[in-house]
Structures are given as C-alpha cells and as structure tokens.
Amino acid sequence: xxxxxxxxxxxxxxLSFTALNAQDNVIKAFEKSYQLEKEGKYEDALAVLKxxxxxxxxxxxxxxxxxxxxxxKFTESIAYYNNAVNKYPLSxxxxxxxxxxxxxxGNWNQIIDHYNKILEIDPKNxxxxxxxxxxxxxxxxxxxxxxxxxxxxxLYPFDHDTLLMxxxxxxxxxxxxxxxxxxxxxxxxxxxxxxxxxxxxxxK
Amino acid sequence: MYKTTLxxxxxxxxxxxxxxxxxxxYAYYDSLTYKLYMDKEYKQLIKKGKEALHSGLDYFYLRxxxxxxxxxxxxxxxxxxxxKKALFFSDNDLVREYLYxxxxxxxEPLMAERLINDMSIALKNKLHVxxxxxxxxxxxxxxxxxxxxxxADLDFPSQDxxxxxxxxxxxxxxxxxxxxxxRGASMSHMLTYLYKGNDKYNYDPNYYPAPNDPYYPYNNSxxxxxxxYYLASAISLGKSWNLIFGGQIAAVAFPEYSYxxxxxxxxxxxxxxxxxxxxxxxALSGSLLKNFRRASFEGELAxxxxxxxxxxxxxxxxxxxxxxxxxxxxxxxxxxSIKDNxxxxxxxxxxxxxxxxxxxxxxxxxxxxxxxxTLDNNAMFYNxxxxxxxxxxxKLIIPTNTKFSLSMGYQxxxxxxxxxxxxxxxxxxxxxxxxxxxFFITLLWTL
Numbered sequence: 001x002x003x004x005x006x007x008x009x010x011x012x013x014x015l016s017f018t019a020l021n022a023q024d025n026v027i028k029a030f031e032k033s034y035q036l037e038k039e040g041k042y043e044d045a046l047a048v049l050k051x052x053x054x055x056x057x058x059x060x061x062x063x064x065x066x067x068x069x070x071x072x073k074f075t076e077s078i079a080y081y082n083n084a085v086n087k088y089p090l091s092x093x094x095x096x097x098x099x100x101x102x103x104x105x106g107n108w109n110q111i112i113d114h115y116n117k118i119l120e121i122d123p124k125n126x127x128x129x130x131x132x133x134x135x136x137x138x139x140x141x142x143x144x145x146x147x148x149x150x151x152x153x154x155l156y157p158f159d160h161d162t163l164l165m166x167x168x169x170x171x172x173x174x175x176x177x178x179x180x181x182x183x184x185x186x187x188x189x190x191x192x193x194x195x196x197x198x199x200x201x202x203x204k
Numbered sequence: 205m206y207k208t209t210l211x212x213x214x215x216x217x218x219x220x221x222x223x224x225x226x227x228x229x230y231a232y233y234d235s236l237t238y239k240l241y242m243d244k245e246y247k248q249l250i251k252k253g254k255e256a257l258h259s260g261l262d263y264f265y266l267r268x269x270x271x272x273x274x275x276x277x278x279x280x281x282x283x284x285x286x287x288k289k290a291l292f293f294s295d296n297d298l299v300r301e302y303l304y305x306x307x308x309x310x311x312e313p314l315m316a317e318r319l320i321n322d323m324s325i326a327l328k329n330k331l332h333v334x335x336x337x338x339x340x341x342x343x344x345x346x347x348x349x350x351x352x353x354x355x356a357d358l359d360f361p362s363q364d365x366x367x368x369x370x371x372x373x374x375x376x377x378x379x380x381x382x383x384x385x386x387r388g389a390s391m392s393h394m395l396t397y398l399y400k401g402n403d404k405y406n407y408d409p410n411y412y413p414a415p416n417d418p419y420y421p422y423n424n425s426x427x428x429x430x431x432x433y434y435l436a437s438a439i440s441l442g443k444s445w446n447l448i449f450g451g452q453i454a455a456v457a458f459p460e461y462s463y464x465x466x467x468x469x470x471x472x473x474x475x476x477x478x479x480x481x482x483x484x485x486x487a488l489s490g491s492l493l494k495n496f497r498r499a500s501f502e503g504e505l506a507x508x509x510x511x512x513x514x515x516x517x518x519x520x521x522x523x524x525x526x527x528x529x530x531x532x533x534x535x536x537x538x539x540x541s542i543k544d545n546x547x548x549x550x551x552x553x554x555x556x557x558x559x560x561x562x563x564x565x566x567x568x569x570x571x572x573x574x575x576x577x578t579l580d581n582n583a584m585f586y587n588x589x590x591x592x593x594x595x596x597x598x599k600l601i602i603p604t605n606t607k608f609s610l611s612m613g614y615q616x617x618x619x620x621x622x623x624x625x626x627x628x629x630x631x632x633x634x635x636x637x638x639x640x641x642x643f644f645i646t647l648l649w650t651l
Contacts, residue, residue: 072230072231073229073230073231074230074263075229075230075260075261076229076230105230105263105264105265105266105293106263106264106265106268106293106294107263107264107293107294108264108293108294108295108296109292109293109294109295110293138296139295139296139297139324140297140324140325140326140327141324
C-alpha cells in the first residue's frame with residue numbers, strides 16, 4: 001500500500017512537472033516568435049510556434065494565424081484563425097484577425113459576414129461600423145454606408161475619418177448641404193485635409 | 205551504411221514532397237497568375253489558374269483573373285462560372301459588369317437581365333439598362349415559290365371525290381416586339397400576315413360535268429390569307445434554368461366554291477360562287493431549358509390544332525457552344541409529331557459560325573416528311589396540308605452595329621402534297637413531291 005501511494009504521488013509529480021515543462025516550452029516558443037517577428041523573420045517565427053502546436057489552443061491558433069498572414073500564407077492563416085473562432089465564437093479579436101487574410105484574397109463578402117457577426121456581439125463597435133461604411137461606399141451602396149457611418153458619428157461626433165467618409169457618402173447621394181457641413185467639420189479636425197477640400201470643391 | 209542510406213532516402217522523399225507542397229500554395233499561384241494576367245498570357249493563366257483551383261485554392265482575385273482571361277478570349281460562356289464565384293466572394297460593380305456582358309454575349313440574355321435588379325444605380329446608368337421596357341423590334345419577310353413547273357401529265361387516279369391542293373407560292377410578313385418584364389423575364393409577340401397561292405384540283409365524278417367546261421372548278425387557284433398572332437414569355441428560374449411558354453393563333457381565310465346549275469338561253473349551265481370561310485388553328489407550347497457552359501438542353505412540348513386535327517409534338521433540343529461563345533454553335537432538334545394515333549419523327553440541324561468580324565453564317569437542314577408542326581417554341585408555325593420532306597439552306601447574319609442586325613437567307617424545300625378524299629381526310633393518295641425556293645430577310649433593332 002505504501003509502495004502504491006508512493007508510486008501515485010511520484011506519478012502525479014511527474015505529470016505536473018511534464019505539464020509545467022510543456023507550458024514553459026509554449027511560452028518560450030511565443031517569446032521566440034515575437035523576437036523573430038520583430039526581426040522580420042516571419043517564416044521562422046511560424047516554424048517555432050508550429051513546433052509546439054496544439055490544435056485546441058486558442059492562443060496558438062490565433063498567433064499562428066497572424067504569423068501565417070505576415071508570411072503571405074493566407075489560406076493557412078485562414079485555417080488557423082477559423083480554429084480560433086471555432087474555439088471562442090464570441091471572440092472579436094479572432095474575427096478581426098481572420099479579416100486580414102480574407103481582405104488580401106479579396107473575399108469581401110466573407111469579411112462582411114464576420115463584421116456582422118462582430119456587430120451581433122458588440123453592436124456599437126465603432127471600428128467595425130466604420131469599416132462596413134467604407135466597404136459599402138466602395139460598392140456604391142451609399143444608403144447602407146450611411147447607416148453604418150451614422151452609428152459611428154453618434155458615438156464620436158468629432159472623429160475626423162468618419163466625418164470625412166460620411167461627407168463623401170452624402171455627396172454621392174446628392175445631399176450637398178449635408179456634405180458641405182461634414183467636410184467643414186472634417187477640416188476643423190484636420191485643417192490641411194486634402195480630401196475634404198476636394199469634396200468641398202466638387203460641391204462648389 | 206544501410207541505415208544512413210535509408211535515412212537519406214526518406215529525407216529526399218520528404219523534402220521532395222515538401223517542395224511540391226510549397227509550390228501548391230497561395231503565394232506561388234497568386235504571384236504566378238498575377239504575372240500572367242499583367243503579361244496578358246491568358247491561355248497559360250487559365251491553365252495555371254485551374255491548377256490552383258484543383259489544389260484547393262479559391263479566392264476572389266484568382267477567379268477574377270481566370271474569368272477575365274476567358275472573357276478577353278471572347279469565351280464568354282466559360283467566363284461565367286468564374287465571375288459568379290468572384291461575385292460570391294465579393295459583391296461589387298466590376299464583377300457584375302463582367303458577368304452581365306458574359307451572359308449577354310454568351311447567348312444568355314435572361315440571366316443578364318436577372319443581374320440588373322441587384323446593380324447599383326451607378327452601374328445601371330453606365331450600362332444604360334432598365335428593369336423593364338421594350339427590348340427589340342423586328343420585321344421579317346419571306347417569299348416562297350415553286351422551283352419547277354407542274355408535270356404536264358398531272359392525273360388524279362382516285363375514283364372518290366376529293367381535292368388536291370398544290371402550293372404555288374407564299375408571301376409572309378411579320379412584325380415583332382420583345383419586352384423586358386423585370387427580373388429575368390421577357391415577353392415577345394408578333395403579328396404575321398401570310399398569303400398563300402395554291403393550285404386546287406377538285407374531282408367529283410358524280411356532280412361535275414366534263415373537265416373542259418369553263419366553269420368547272422378544276423385548276424382553280426386557291427389562295428388563302430392567314431393572320432397570326434404569336435405571344436411567348438421566357439422566365440429565368442435561376443441556376444441557369446429557363447422556362448419558355450407561348451402560343452400562336454392563326455385565322456385562315458380560304459375560298460369556298462358553291463357549285464350550282466343555272467339556265468341560260470334555254471341551256472343548262474354550271475356556275476360557282478366563291479365565298480370566304482374562316483378556320484382557326486392554334487398551337488401552345490412550354491419548354492424547360494438548362495444552360496451549361498458549352499451546351500444547353502431543352503425539352504419542349506407543343507399541342508396544336510391545325511386543319512381540325514389535334515397534334516401533340518414533344519421535342520428535345522441540344523445546343524453546343526464548343527468555343528464557349530456564339531462564334532461557333534450547333535443546334536439539334538429531335539421532334540415527334542403525334543396525330544390520329546400515329547407518329548412521325550422529324551429533326552432539324554443548325555450550324556452557325558462567325559465567318560468575319562461582322563458576319564455570321566448559319567446553315568440549316570430539316571428532314572421528316574411532316575405536315576402541321578411548329579419550331580422555336582411556336583415562333584415558326586407550319587399549318588399547310590402539304591408535308592415538308594426536307595429543307596436545306598443558309599443565312600447570313602450581319603450585325604451592322606450594336607443596335608441593328610440584318611439577316612437574309614435562302615432555303616430549298618421538298619414538299620409533298622396529296623389528294624385527299626372528301627369522305628376521309630386520312631385517305632390520301634397521288635403524292636406529288638415538288639421543289640420550292642424560299643427567300644427571307646429579317647431586320648432586328650435592339651433598343
């Protein structure tokens with residue numbers, strides 16, 4: 001009985017030590033990857049973290065997603081980010097990361113889907129609302145662009161980028177007085193803004 | 205030594221596999237296809253692009269490059285699936301514009317029309333498209349004439365009273381309009397006037413005197429006037445399925461002779477009076493068409509009443525586009541005409557190709573030996589009593605500019621007419637096969 005007890009304690013100690021050691025290796029791998037990333041050695045950073053890869057680890061998948069994106073391996077990046085999203089479906093940061101390789105590949109409809117999912121979690125996320133406004137502006141869907149940009153302007157009435165973008169949306173929709181007001185406000189935020197000046201010149 | 209060799213061999217195989225895996229990745233295919241796109245090496249771009257797709261890569265820019273490569277090679281039908289997938293990845297005006305023109309110039313106008321609804325106002329203005337309105341108008345004329353004289357020894361061996369009508373010529377003129385009805389639907393209608401000149405031979409041993417009587421209604425001309433109205437609609441059901449249905453009604457005025465006896469200066473003389481009798485023929489049809497990239501398949505069913513005979517006509521039509529565009533196409537129609545519990549098989553083959561920059565040539569061959577049938581979803585309506593054994597001809601199609609198109613052609617026909625007895629329309633004899641020439645011209649104005 002004593003022998004069994006000793007064996008069990010020893011086994012548990014060994015397990016703990018192994019786990020701690022494994023965790024220690026992961027941390028070291030992360031540290032190394034940051035170092036290599038700083039040096040611009042993205043492929044090496046990717047390889048270091050892959051050596052401690054655990055499919056169910058949110059953190060490792062998230063980091064690998066980013067490193068693969070930096071390495072130009074977009075399909076691989078998407079796969080890692082998807083793993084992270086599946087692990088934590090409510091994670092905004094994982095979806096924000098996933099958008100990076102998707103935008104590089106031009107898959108904007110999927111980006112919109114992810115942004116909409118983020119807005120379900122965080123409806124007033126100003127970054128996402130702004131980005132959706134920009135996407136719909138590029139698609140010439142000005143009514144939709146206006147919807148998202150107005151959400152941002154209500155939260156940040158003096159945000160230069162949103163004032164400028166909304167100015168252009170109003171201009172495209174023919175609401176010149178509104179566009180003029182917004183461009184002037186954008187100039188208040190950044191007096192040398194060439195885009196706002198260009199918008200105003202089109203109204204005159 | 206053995207272990208070292210084994211390790212080296214495994215390493216070689218592993219790294220060879222690795223380097224192949226590295227080649228089949230996004231960076232490799234993206235940079236390669238981008239370079240080929242910029243260098244306008246479309247053939248190679250398509251090849252490498254397909255390789256990338258087979259390796260599991262699929263994204264907006266790849267699809268756009270392959271689609272544009274096909275598009276610039278004018279293989280519009282082959283460009284469509286790539287633009288569709290690009291649209292799935294990213295919904296924007298550039299893709300919609302490419303897809304619109306790929307459908308339009310690839311011979312799928314209904315699918316092009318379906319896109320209009322989802323276009324931005326800016327794109328609609330750029331393409332000058334609207335959701336509804338008149339699409340096109342057409343005028344066409346045709347003239348048919350018998351290409352040979354009747355045999356001098358024309359005889360009617362039947363002993364039963366009856367009639368033989370021998371076509372001499374016809375002239376027809378049609379005016380058509382087609383309209384957009386909204387999302388992927390269109391309607392066409394056409395008014396046609398047809399004049400037919402025939403020789404009519406009556407035979408009745410019981411009631412008519414000798415054939416040399418000047419009022420004997422042998423050798424009468426039997427000219428008919430026919431007015432037709434055609435109405436059809438085509439609807440895109442999505443996923444490259446189209447439903448087409450329509451009908452045609454024809455009002456035929458033909459002369460009827462009433463023969464009577466009269467006394468003139470104490471002698472019996474025979475006279476006849478002529479009046480017009482109206483007969484109505486109609487045809488209704490529906491068909492389902494499925495478009496693929498290099499082919500389309502259509503199943504059609506037509507039901508018609510012609511010369512008081514009910515006819516059912518199921519058909520299958522196969523169209524091939526070997527080049528993925530309209531620069532070379534074939535159409536094969538196989539139909540079965542069922543009337544009075546018997547059937548006749550007939551078929552039509554067409555081959556068209558772009559001969560010069562603004563000239564298409566189309567050849568047609570028809571065979572069957574059938575009377576009373578329709579072609580092209582009732583747009584072509586044949587309600588004569590004579591059987592058409594074969595037709596062969598060709599036409600020139602000249603799109604003079606983006607708005608106008610002129611086509612003209614010639615067709616040689618072999619037609620057989622019969623002597624029909626008065627008591628039984630199914631009893632026919634004295635078959636006479638004659639040759640005819642048809643000339644036609646069509647002007648199409650796209651609005």
